[in-house]
Amino acid sequence: MSKRQPRIEEVSRIAGVSASTVSRFFNNPGVVADETARRIREAIDQVGYVPNLNAGSLASSRSRIIAVLVPDIAQSIFNDTVEAMIEELTAHGNSVMISLTGSDNSLLDRQIDAALSRRVDAIILTGVVTDAATRARLKNHATAVIETWALPDDPIQIAIGFSHFAVGEATARFVRERGYRRPHLVVPQSSRAIERANGFTAAWTARGDEAPTAQPVSSPSHFGQGRLAFRGLADMDPRPDVVVCGSDWIAQGLIVEANAAGIRVPDTLAVMGFGNLRLAGDMRPTITSIDIDGHQIARETIRALQRKAAGEVLPPRLPVDFRIIARESA
Template identity: 35%
Template structure:
């Protein structure tokens, strides 16, 4: 879906909804708060106007809507992952130092009601938003555009970001890992990822990269999100019959890779001689594991700080600039598992 205009005019008000629906503002208020007091026909007309305009009711007590809340909202899929935990901590620390509090929302990996999530958060009138990802339903996208507040989308790339963007191409990561394995003369490869859109995109890039290099994909395994150590152990047990004499495995996270390496030791599979392993995220346990795990490194903590810097510049009144839409660099750190 094409993104809306980038100009940030005044937010939609209840009077705008009333005018669009041809009713009084009090009627709009009743539809929102006591719909049983309004006829079904009028309710349908008002709700159609609300959806069309992207109006979000103000849930803050009356009189506060014209003031700055000094609060920003951050939406991430999980904080159980070291990758997101470090990012959130760095973002929160930076915003707090500037006098802002962070309201954190954990959205998971498969939230079908992004509209409800954004409506609930925007109803608290945050001054800005940090969002993990860049895929929304049409109604949620319209809501974000009409909020007219600074928004930074992280951990993904989009050809039409809502406002600011700080991400990387997940498919490109997968392709780079495939090229890395090919350079080390691996022609039999497998991939193990959790079922979230970004990890699946990395897997897709890896599969295409293996095919481009003329290699053979032994197995593509997608397990329920989030990625875990136990999923890595189970994944290797499943892969064992197809392992052959030599295979290279790309894991969706370092947690999975740690589970794979642990299970390989139990099963007597030599790493890296028979099984080469690459993780994703550069978690501390990847470096401290024995053998230390090759991984894809991204600066999650620095991403949190950079996202805060972007938002703070805009909250201070600075105009948008090209540097507000950038890709985060990544690199493969080779260690003992390859």
């Protein structure tokens, strides 16, 4: 014999609230008072109730599924942002579908089609869609689309992020103020890292200085690239006094290799990273890095989805903060 499924009315009776309050708890936990939410959770655990979210989504035309598309999750600078975003989204009653698009976005179209076919409420992208046909398709679709980690001039719908060019400019000013005069850039071949390098070069040459030397590396970046980048410095004359890396992973590898060669960082060679990953504060020396407020991106994304669902007209570009975290390496 099949077991009887617990009903929402049993939860509401045990919790001492109406069935509609229990329904609100599942759809949007944040609107239910803390004490009421506690009683509802205890009642759910007691009877083993599992809500039928399909019924609610059919009635409201909302799936409460959010697709988050990221290039990769191994050694990714997006991890903290995505983790914060998932925490915020699930706290507001959503389910999150994470899809990997590949470092070169080779799987982007396939993952977008998969998300749209599941009638997701929103697609959140960690980056900017550059393919014109894909952008046009998303612009013409009713699904909310939010591009994060960048501020394109013409967002698909809403962009929540920062200017990578401005990050490069700020990094160049920081390097100059620290007294370094021979910068070298290690640049992953992604549009975002290239834009930061362009910003650095523009700010550096604006006062008549020669353009910094640069070494391209593949994307996504990883520890080994830093080790190879350090070995390449031996052939440079004059050698740089500061290396600006496209990620903290590269900076870590470069510092490890410098230490092994007896080169003191930053006394002989200064190093900067990007992303302010947890390893940046754990290294010795600690790594000077660019911090992006991933939690602010997550909060602004949630707020934008809520405002859009309420019918508000939002500005297409919502900037978030970045800052340079000065540590021992530069």
